[in-house]
Amino acid sequence: MPDVAVDALDRRILAALQEDAHITMEKLAALVGLSPSPCARRVRNLEAVGIIKRYVAVVDQDKVGLPVSVFASIKLERQREDELDRFEKAIARWPEIVECYLMTGQRDYLLRIVVKDLPAYEAFLKRTLTRLDGVASIESSFALSQVKHAQGLPIE
Known part of the structure; x- marks a missing residue:
């Protein structure tokens, strides 16, 4: 990822958020092996530098009538x-x-x-x-x- 140092913990956070962006900070922290405060700081930093652009809901194309x-x-x-x-x-x-x-x-x-x-x-x-x-x-x-x-x- 250009211009920003992303370590193994950041990568685990990103992988988990890509899987479920609705995950609670407590669950995310436990999943990646951090306590909630440092995990939240890392997520905020990933957002601030633009690695995390936004959070979205993935909608089923067929179920909304656009197959x-x-x-x-x-x-x-x-x-x-x-x-x-x-x-x-x-x-x-x-x-x-x-x-x-x-x-x-x-x-x-x-x-x-x-x-x-x-x-x-x-x-x-x-x-x-x-x-x-x-x-x-x-x-x-x-x-x-x-x-x-x-x-x-x-x-x-």
Whole structure:
């Protein structure tokens, strides 16, 4: 982890919090072999330096009626910095796009889009993505099933 010294105890804390961010400080401290006060100080430090960005609830995509994941590869007409910035600002507004990566290779961006069904994706595609200035092409791939989706990083 860049610019910040993270020792084995910090790594154990991070691994435990990635598994259950709702864990009490007492349980976390016991799990990593510290008393609650030093453990809480370490957690606050990890938050302060930005290693822990935020705490979130992991929601089941299927159970909230958004079972379809679409991966859209986007090629822009030009890859100038202002064009990239404009694209990134535009797609940041749409909650259907849950992940976006600037890529190397044939395509410029890879998006993960979640929707309730194929007609919803078609509408999103026609009403939003295809209307963005500077988009040369869009290639969509539909996930048949999710084999693995790790929330945590392999930090140990």
